[in-house]
Amino acid sequence: xxxxxxxxxxxxxxxxxxxxxxxxxxxxxxxxxxxxxxxxxxxxxxxxxxxxxxxxxxxxxxxxxxxxxxxxxxxxxxxxxxxxxxxxxxxxxxxxxxxxxx
Numbered sequence: 001x002x003x004x005x006x007x008x009x010x011x012x013x014x015x016x017x018x019x020x021x022x023x024x025x026x027x028x029x030x031x032x033x034x035x036x037x038x039x040x041x042x043x044x045x046x047x048x049x050x051x052x053x054x055x056x057x058x059x060x061x062x063x064x065x066x067x068x069x070x071x072x073x074x075x076x077x078x079x080x081x082x083x084x085x086x087x088x089x090x091x092x093x094x095x096x097x098x099x100x101x102x
Contacts (some may be wrong), residue, residue, distance in 0.1 A: 003035050003045040005079075006087040015080075015092030024095030027077035031070075042086065045070070051078065058082055058091070067091065 011017070020028070035045050051069040058065050065082035076097040081090045 001042050001086045003040050003042045004087050005032070005036060005081075005090055007090050008084070009089075011090065012092040015094055017093070020093060020095055024077065024093070027075065027095060028079070028093060031077070031079065060084075071097070
């Protein structure tokens with residue numbers, strides 16, 4: 001299945017497009033180019049970009065989902081989300097991987 005990113009709800013405060021710097025937008029654009037634009041599979045994206053999780057889960061209705069962290073090795077840029085069907089549902093864009101420092 002091809003990797004797809006979807007936005008189905010408001011992104012978490014402090015981790016939205018309006019909070020991003022030009023550098024953060026560049027990192028997001030590169031990530032999307034390397035994944036969605038190149039029609040990478042979910043398996044390939046996870047092999048290249050999945051980072052160690054912290055056990056965070058999110059409940060949507062009666063379902064509970066693992067929050068997935070995606071980003072490149074050696075780069076602080078991360079996106080967080082969960083899979084619903086075959087879509088990666090974006091929850092937050094963390095351009096400096098600061099979500100766990102709060």
